Amino acid sequence: MRKQTSINYKKLYNRVGQRIGWDFSKLKVISEGEKHNFYQEVVKSCQKSDLLLDIGTGGGEKVLKIAPLLFFLIGIDSSEAMINTADKNLRKSGLLNVRFLKMDAKKIIFPDEFFDIISCRHSNFFPKELIRALTERGIFLTQQVSEADKINIKKAFGRGQNFRIKDGTTKDHHIKELRKAGFSEIKSFDYNTKEFYQTPEDLIFLLRNTPIIPNFGCKSNDFKILTQFIKDNATVKGIATNSKRYMIIAKK
Numbered sequence: 250m251r252k253q254t255s256i257n258y259k260k261l262y263n264r265v266g267q268r269i270g271w272d273f274s275k276l277k278v279i280s281e282g283e284k285h286n287f288y289q290e291v292v293k294s295c296q297k298s299d300l301l302l303d304i305g306t307g308g309g310e311k312v313l314k315i316a317p318l319l320f321f322l323i324g325i326d327s328s329e330a331m332i333n334t335a336d337k338n339l340r341k342s343g344l345l346n347v348r349f350l351k352m353d354a355k356k357i358i359f360p361d362e363f364f365d366i367i368s369c370r371h372s373n374f375f376p377k378e379l380i381r382a383l384t385e386r387g388i389f390l391t392q393q394v395s396e397a398d399k400i401n402i403k404k405a406f407g408r409g410q411n412f413r414i415k416d417g418t419t420k421d422h423h424i425k426e427l428r429k430a431g432f433s434e435i436k437s438f439d440y441n442t443k444e445f446y447q448t449p450e451d452l453i454f455l456l457r458n459t460p461i462i463p464n465f466g467c468k469s470n471d472f473k474i475l476t477q478f479i480k481d482n483a484t485v486k487g488i489a490t491n492s493k494r495y496m497i498i499a500k501k
Contacts, residue, residue, distance in 0.1 A: 277451050279487055282442035287392040287496065288315050291368045294388045294498070295319055299365035302382065304354045305372020309335030309347075312368075316347045323364075325352035326372075357382045366390070376430035380501060387501045389432070393419065395439065395493040399461050402490055405478040406471070410460050420495045432499040439495045445487030449479055452488050 288311050295301065298320050303312045306324030308331055316322045324347070326332050335349040352358060355375050362384045369391040379389050397416040403409030411419065417439075424435055446452040453475075456465040465471060482489045 276454055277447040279445040279447070280442045280492065281445070281486075283440045284442075285440050285494070285496075287370050287390070288312065288368070290496065290498075291315065291366065291390050292318055294390060295366055300363070301366040301368065302357070302359075302364045304367065304369040304374055306335060306349060307331050309338050309349055311370065313338060313342050313344065313347065316342075316344050320346065322347045323359075324349045325354065325357070327351065327353050354378065362387075376426045376432070379427075380430045380432065383501045385501065389427070389499045389501075390496065391423070392494055392496045393423070395420070395441075395495050397441070397491070398493040399490050400493075401482060402456075402461060402478065405481075406462050406474055409462050416493075417495075420497070423497060427497070427499045432501055434500040436498045437495060439493070441491055441493040444490050444492050445484065446490070447487045449488070452479070 291301075292315050295315075295318060297318065301312075301319050301322045303322065303324040306312055306326050307328075309324050312322055312324050324335060326335070326349070329351050332349050332351045339347055339349060354369075354373055355378065357378050359382055361381055364382050365384050365387055367379055367383060367387070367389045369389070371392065371394060374389075374391060383389065394410065395416055396411040396414045396418060399409070403412045420437060420439075424437060427435055446455065456462050456475075462471075479488055
């Protein structure tokens with residue numbers, strides 16, 4: 250990582266938003282440790298004849314890559330802006346077996362036992378609605394953020410997403426609710442990788458566009474804390490933190 254001296258991070262914060270916006274593809278970060286691709290795991294559970302529902306599909310970039318391996322894929326998101334982006338990406342892809350719809354996961358507007366597979370990455374889901382919408386031997390897969398994700402950042406700010414909640418609490422709750430809804434076979438996996446953000450701009454983009462530090466930039470001392478955090482965690486590989494996730498696979 251290049252040496253940083255006397256940088257005004259508040260001004261940089263505003264410039265990052267104007268230049269990059271929400272485009273996560275421009276984020277420069279190196280990951281070390283166990284490599285994990287959620288949608289590769291989804292593919293392992295799929296057959297060519299399957300109908301898949303993706304909850305919280307965002308801009309659709311991830312699911313468009315696996316769509317050719319499926320009979321049909323439907324992505325839903327509660328954000329109209331995200332669905333508009335997904336539709337643009339779909340048109341560029343030329344795929345004919347994909348549809349994106351604005352829809353709340355609380356109420357999946359499809360008949361009972363309609364989907365063979367339901368996937369959900371970093372988004373809310375509702376077990377009773379999942380069990381209703383899945384076929385008799387249907388499978389649900391989800392990847393979610395663990396409480397110990399970006400833990401050094403949360404400690405530096407003294408606040409953050411699920412900060413001071415015991416790691417594994419949310420995962421255990423999800424498993425309990427899935428079992429209560431009627432899923433018969435449930436497995437879970439954890440993984441934790443090291444991350445190195447290549448520049449302060451990359452780290453600021455992360456904090457600006459995710460809920461890791463709620464309302465980042467609004468508190469008067471946020472940029473003072475950020476300056477010290479970068480100083481304390483700068484390495485030759487980049488600004489160091491971690492990414493901790495868990496995955497659940499539940500069969501109906």
